[in-house]
Amino acid sequence: MNKKEIIVEKNKKLVTILQDYGFSFADVNKMLRSKDVKVDGNVERENVVIESGSKVTFFYSDDMLGKKYDVVYENADVVIVYKKVGIETSGENGLESVVPNAIAVHRLDRNTEGLVVFAKNTEAEKKLLSAFKGKGVHKFYVAEVVGDFDVKSQIFSAYLAKDDEKSLVKIFDKKKDGTVKIQTKVNTIKHAKESSLVEIELLTGKTHQIRAHLAYLGHPIIGDGKYGKNEDNKKFGMSRQKLACFKMTFEDIKIKGLDGKTLVKKPKWLDF
Numbered sequence: 001m002n003k004k005e006i007i008v009e010k011n012k013k014l015v016t017i018l019q020d021y022g023f024s025f026a027d028v029n030k031m032l033r034s035k036d037v038k039v040d041g042n043v044e045r046e047n048v049v050i051e052s053g054s055k056v057t058f059f060y061s062d063d064m065l066g067k068k069y070d071v072v073y074e075n076a077d078v079v080i081v082y083k084k085v086g087i088e089t090s091g092e093n094g095l096e097s098v099v100p101n102a103i104a105v106h107r108l109d110r111n112t113e114g115l116v117v118f119a120k121n122t123e124a125e126k127k128l129l130s131a132f133k134g135k136g137v138h139k140f141y142v143a144e145v146v147g148d149f150d151v152k153s154q155i156f157s158a159y160l161a162k163d164d165e166k167s168l169v170k171i172f173d174k175k176k177d178g179t180v181k182i183q184t185k186v187n188t189i190k191h192a193k194e195s196s197l198v199e200i201e202l203l204t205g206k207t208h209q210i211r212a213h214l215a216y217l218g219h220p221i222i223g224d225g226k227y228g229k230n231e232d233n234k235k236f237g238m239s240r241q242k243l244a245c246f247k248m249t250f251e252d253i254k255i256k257g258l259d260g261k262t263l264v265k266k267p268k269w270l271d272f
Contacts, residue, residue, distance in 0.1 A: 001036075001059045008054045010167075014039070015047045016239075017056060020086050020110065025239070027064045036060065069095055069116075072265050075257045077124035078117060080248075082265045085113045085240050106132050109208065113267055114141070114245025124255060131253040132205075140247035141200040141210055142189070142270055145219040146232045149196040153187045158213060160206050168226060169208045171216035182206055184213045195222060195236070197270075210243065242269060 008017060014037065018028045035043045036059040039050055050056060069081040079099060088094035089107035095116060096104045102118035105128040117137070119125035131137050159172045159179035172179055183203035190197050196219065200210055211227045214220060220228035223238030233239065244267040250258045 001061060003057065003059050005055055005057045008050050008052055008056060010052050011049055013047050014044060014050050014056070017050060018058065019239075023060070023064055027060070031058060031060060068098060070265075072115060073257075073261075073263055077120055077255050078128070078258065079120060080115060080117050080263060083108055083113055083116045085111055089116055105129050106137075106205075108245060109211075111241055112141075112243050112245065115139075115248050115263060115265060116245075117248070127254050131250070136251045136253045138249045138251075139202050139205070139245055140249075141202070142197065142244055142246050142267070143200060143210065143214065143221045144195055144197050144242040144269075145214055145221055146195060146228070147219050148191050148193050149186075149198060149217075149219040150188050150191045151186050151198075153185065155183055155185045155203065156213065156217060157181065157183050158216060160209060160212065162207060169206070169212045171212050180204075180206060182209050182213060184209060186214075211241070242267075244270070246270070 006021070015025070015028050018031065019025060031037050032045045035045065037044050038057040040054050068087045069083050071079060071081050073080040079102060081095065081099060083089065083095055088110050090096040090104045096102050096118070099118055101120045103120065103125045105117055105119050105125060108114055108116055117128060119128050159175050160182045161170050161172065161176065161179045163170060175181070181204070185201040185203055187199045188196055189199055202209065211221055211224055215224070215227035220232065222228070222236045222242045223233055224241040225233065246266050247262065247264045249262045250260065252259050
């Protein structure tokens, strides 16, 4: 058995804390039943709210966490992986610490799955950072959203402001102090009264842009606990957001093997 101790950074339910670390819902419940989870030294078997600053200790077997990523493409300069849900891009437990020779050049939110590009040397890092900044890399996402959302390659513009204190962003229809303009291109793949499947191209890449913008448009991503509604997530039985970066296209970025290349890897829940 492996042992891990973490300090909780903000108030969260115990199950969510363990799922964020990478465990499945089934394995979390197994750990609780087996008395393999302690909070501040005391065994905890219920899904209680854990306060910021508390120490959570848990014991687990190697097969519980599984693999945090799948390699999609690799050469001497880059490695492109498909990140699983609940994993940070960088940091102590992030992909950058476990993918060999990885240098992060962009990131995905912890609870967004999908393609992540890492440089393997400083020269490639410079080229990739320039490519991402200069729009040499195009990122496409797929999401299932609440409600009937039927649009054809429509660009939605708005203004985004970060609220660092609450760790979220707010969307406005007009420019205000502290806001930046955002553009999100949406194309409906299929739609119905209850939910719709949409493809999103980020024309600007800001923190939580897709999640917040879709919610602002009245179609939050199913399973999004921050920008969605609890009643919707409960109705669909989803505790994780159905959002994935499933496709990337690379223009002339001066890296052999990537110039003009398109990579696609669909999430397991995608059926097209």
